[in-house]
Amino acid sequence: MTLSEPTMVVSSASPKITEHLVMKASDRSSKATKHTYPPATRRDDSDAAEQYDSMASAGGMHVITRRLFLIFVSFALLPVIVLSGIAIVYVADAAQRQVEETLMIQNRVFADQTMARLSAAERYLRLAREELLSSDEPLSEGWKSSELLNFSTTSVSYMPASFLSNSLDAQRITHLGTGRAILLRQPNSSGVDSIYMAMLADPAQPIKGSVVMRITENYIFGEPDLRDLRQDNCVYGALGLVLLATNNEICGAFDTTILGHQGNLHASPASKPLTLVYREIFLNENFRMSPWWVGIASPDADILRESTLFGNTFLGIAILLLLVLSLLSTRLIRRQMLPLNAIMSGIKRAAKQHYDKPVLVSSGDEFEAVANAFNDMSHRVSHQLTTMASMSEIDRLILSRGKKEDIIRIVLFKMGSVLPGDHFALMLFDAKDSMSSQIYRQNTGAGSDLLVIETTVTAESKSLIARDEKEVHSGEHLKLSGLIKAIGGNIHHHYQFVPLNSSGQLIGAMVVAFQTQPTIDEQSWRLASSFADRIAVGLTNAEWEETLFHQANFDSLTNLLNRPALISELHQRIARAQREKLHFGMIFIDLDNFKLVNDSLGHDQGDQLIAAIATRLLECVREDDIVARLGGDEFIVLTGESHSAEESAAACNATATRLLKAIQRPLALLGTELRNEASLGIALFPDDGTDPNVLMRNADTAMYHAKSEGRARIEFYSKHLNDSVVTLMRFSSELKQALERNEFILHYQPKVCAQTHRIVGAEALIRWQHPDRGQINPDEFLGAAQKLGMMNLIGEWVLENALRQIATWRQQERTTVPISINVETSQIQLSEFVDTVTKQLNRFGLTGEDLEIEVTEGMLIDHLEASISTLQQLRYSGIKISIDDYGTGYSSMNYMKQLPIDKLKIDRSFIINLTTDPIDQAIVTSTIALAKSLGMGVVAEGVEDHQQAVLLKEYGCDELQGYLFSRPLCALEFAKLLDADLLLRQANRTST
Secondary structure (H helix, E strand, O other): OOOOOOOEOOOOOOOOOEEEEEOOOOHHHHOOOOOOOOOOOOOOHHHHHHHHHHHHOOOOHHHHHHHHHHHHHHHOHHHHHHHHHHHHHHHHHHHHHHHHHHHHHHHHHHHHHHHHHHHHHHHHHHHHHHHHHHOOOOOOOOOEOOOOOOOOOOOEEEEOOHHHHOOOOHHHHHHHHOOOOEEEEEEOOOOOEEEEEEEEOOOOOHHHOEEEEEEOHHHHHOOHHHOOOOOEEEEEOHHHOEEEEOOHHHHOOOOHHHOOOEEEEEEOHHHOOEEEEEEEEOOHHHHOOOOEEEEEEEEHHHHOHHHHHHHHHHHHHHHHHHHHHOOOOHHHHHHHHHHHHHHHHHHHHHHOOOOOOOOOOOOOOHHHHHHHHHHHHHHHHHHHHHHHHHHHHHHHHHHOOOOHHHHHHHHHHHHHHHOOOOEEEEEEEOOOOOOEEEEEEEOOOOOOOEEEEEEEOOHHHHHHHOOOOOOEEEOOOOOOHHHHHHOOOOOOOEEEEEEEEEOOEEEEEEEEEEOOOOOOOHHHHHHHHHHHHHHHHHHHHHHHHHHHHHHHHEOOOOOOEOHHHHHHHHHHHHHHHHHHOOEEEEEEEEEEOHHHHHHHHOHHHHHHHHHHHHHHHHHHOOOOOEEEEEEOOEEEEEOOOEOOHHHHHHHHHHHHHHHHHHHHOOEEEOOEEEOOEEEEEEEEEOOOOOOHHHHHHHHHHHHHHHHHOOOOOEEEOOOOHHHHHHHHHHHHHHHHHHHHHOOEEEEEEEEEEOOOOOEEEEEEEEEEEEOOOEEEOHHHHHHHHHHOOOHHHHHHHHHHHHHHHHHHHHHOOOOOOOEEEEOOHHHHHOOOHHHHHHHHHHHOOOOHHHEEEEEEHHHHHHOHHHHHHHHHHHHHOOOEEEEEEEOOOOOOHHHHHHOOOOEEEEOHHHOOOOOOOHHHHHHHHHHHHHHHHOOOEEEEEOOOOHHHHHHHHHHOOOEEEOOOOOOOEOHHHHHHHHHHHHHHHHHHHHHO
16 A cells, blocks of 8 residues: 555634744754755845856956967867866766765655555554454455555455464564564565565464565555656665565666665666665664665666756857857857856856856857756756755654644745745644634744644635645635735735645645745646645644543543653652752542442533542642542642742642632532532652652552541641551451451340330341451441441441341241331432332331331431431331430430431430439430420430339330340340240230
8 A cells, every 4th residue: 555645625714813822842842953945946146146247357358368269269179079078077977966866865765755654554554453353254364455454555464373483583572472563574375575564463372373464566665657667666685685676677787785874886787777876774673674775776867868968968059169169259259158157157056956046147049048957957956855855854753753843843944945935824724623723834023933823714715725726816816814814914915725635634734925926837836735745644643643642641531640641740750859859749639429429420420520620620729730630539739849848738738728628619410519528638758758659658648547537638648647547448448348258247236115124126236257357346347437438338238138137037937126227327318218228128028117217416417408308208118217326416406306206315325324423314304305295205225234224214214225135136146035025925915
């Protein structure tokens, strides 16, 4: 397939223009050396005229004329022959060197194109591998064109592992193992050696074979109908072996066993002198193959055509002069000497590649014609060379992955040498907005070297620019006032558009303005079109590189730096801070309860929340601060450098405070106003770490400490946090495993009637039987679960297993009583909590009367409105609601009146000293009286001796719970206790 760069089309501008300066390119791209190429059409006529006049007025010219006349009469033939020989030698030598240098430039471009084509073949081979392997057909040998790659001159095939077995050494095996391609030379099915590019189908499993591309002459040299038939391209391998050739006979005629890095060779096959210009290209690093030598072979007759033509013409003129000069006077000799001298000076300048001054001859004879022909030849050669040099610079930027701005600078700097004009601009269309474009031109003022003008385009303007014709448009007839203003022209100028196309789409145009009507010949237009094609390839490649860079370093959702880019930035910042003895801080941000948003509103809304938070974070930081997203709901902010630890800590604290306030601002999603919270941890460099991973770990530790202290907080790292956070993180892992491995069990503590001491209910209490550490205190692991936000998962487990146990007892025809479970406020806040409870009851065939829910009063007050709604729905289904630990929280009469409560559960702290402390007695009696007046039942927990039970009975307490009656029992023991209680009741009934 020929690597023809995509062409692009241009559009015009509309009146509204916003100008801004683009800063100079980064160090990577600005290192390109800028060479000055004077425009070929701008000649310094004054210097040449002065030279002509000085020669004409030189003293003693008439003496020389008479002397020449006498010498010519005596020796006419010898001077003419010598002069003709000198001129012919000069012209032949200059023309030959000129053409050879042109061939060397073309060969350099051909070498660069060869490498580019091989690199493109490697990328295309990867695509072909994916196409072949993703096909429904089984992998099999057989060359075929790839629909994915649209190859027209080469083909791709799957080959078994044996294909490469005889061509591999250790280096090639290692190279293939990295997923790269190698070049190899093997005989094809006809026994003729061919060049192949091979890549393992699966680098991890070489036995699966390889995907192979056949590298043909047409792929390297281009389609035959697009080649310059006057030249032949050759590719040689080690020892001068011809690998690829457009003409094997010509390429094989040269003695290539002595090839150096670059140079010329000569040969005369079939008495046809040829010159080969060659250059070495290195393939070992990219394709593990010995170097190639690429060359261009051209007949010497083509190289010497211009000099031969000139020599013949000059010889005829010389003979004519011989006849005429014999009759002319000294004055005529002097007139003829001056044009000849001017021509000789021009030839010498051309030999030195100085094309800026023309040969000025106005004699009206053959010398003037020769001078004009020479001037035209010099102009064309100069134009071609400068255009090729410009394209070579763009090719160099493509191969070196230059930035878009660098390519634009080269284009604007070189555009005058391709299409000479008075004003130059480059218009690029916005790929995302078909109505927007940017116009680039060189800035003549201070500041940046590029001036960028934002403008709009219309479909009509694009259609005009996309015609791809060498038509010159008058500014008076163009409806492009915005464009005219943007490039610094006016309506009296004339405008030329050269479209830029990529993959068949118009992406921009070169714009040239002329003060007078120009004449653009066919060669200039072809060169401009080729230059435009090269620009399109360069810009497309640069944009693709920028896209890949952005994808590799930025988070796709928030456009913030991602984790790898943050680590890289941290390494640079730490190196700079260590070198300059600076301080900076890291703020680790983790959103609180973000999982609740994902679970309740969906992941799409969660993504919107993350993007909104990222925007708020960016609004809060300074210019030298860096914001990155680690993933999920975690962010990192690096604060700017300071000269002291105190200054850095103060800046971190101020920034973290702004960030927390910004996160806490209400945010509307799906009509729901969310109030977000976050926990922030701060670590300082160098006090809290001098390594990126250590610094990030310590900031994470501080953040976890903030969560454990109640969330929505800012905490600085300190070394003593490590132990507590490590313990917390250990619990995080072990609690998840406990749920998965079913290490939790439920114990049941009975609640008895205060009057009869009969069992009327029980409270389900969770226990953790750790496989290594034995039974763990509930206060210890429940506190850790609350800090880690795992109480919802544990609460769901308790609900499910308590109801399952009741159902099991019923299936065993045992006695059952209502079981109460403790519920966290975070569970009540879940929109699906009521549905979850209802589904579990239905699942086990139970009713609401079998379940009681206990909630603490403090947690209810924090979310009163939502709690009232949820508890009312639960109560409507027959579930009893109890306030646990009553008296330890708010004990507000107002919420007592609002909440749908069935029972008050007096905290054990008021029961312990009930028999001896009058204050506890007063609190308990008033609580019981209040509950009775509101129609609520009363449960006293922590009853441990008989006197406490007697007093509570006297005060009117309904139910008692504590070690006086029973410790918490496993399911089997509690069932036995229920059975015994039932038998006792039956015995009492019988006795009565």
